[in-house]
Amino acid sequence: GVARAAAGSLVIRSREFRVQRLTLPKPMVDLDPEAERRAATEAGRLRTLYQTVSPERLWHGRFARPVGGDDPGEGFGWRRIINGQPRMPHSGVDFAAERGAAVVAANRGRVALVGDFFFAGRLVVLDHGLGLYTLYFHLDRADVAEGTLVERGEPIGVVGATGRATGPHLHWGAQLGASRVDPLGLLSMAVRDE
8 A cells, every 4th residue: 555644633631530339249340360360361462452553544434333222322431439449440331232232343344353251241343443443342242253354334243241241231442552542432533535
């Protein structure tokens, strides 16, 4: 391809994040040594993946909601207190949905990872190129294979409650390199295709 450069400005706004207090079963919070090792290994796999920057932009046009329904999605950045203990802020947006509801690719991308993780449950991660990834967690089933190129709106799995989930929902996340970003921002992002 032809090398191109772009310039622009980025406005960073302050934002207040809600505090969410949850009570979960003790084994989901206070991990035994084996579960702790597993979770740490899986987190390392994701960190390594997000450091991989595919040189080609794969997405086109606007991003789409990854699941149908009326739920606007919420939770990005919420500070979580689980069983009285402060935890990491919530890394994505949760959409309430029926178990088995279709989950679709938010935009064109390559399936970078399909797995079954302790916290995320069954998951699919899409690489949209240029360091942008979208994440789909707690699936009952993944319907794609690693390396597959998927188009916006193409089914990639179904809503479930796998991993550390208290009920069926889709956790949708976005990463730009090492930075978590609010995936709802992708839905309103103005994109110019050339």
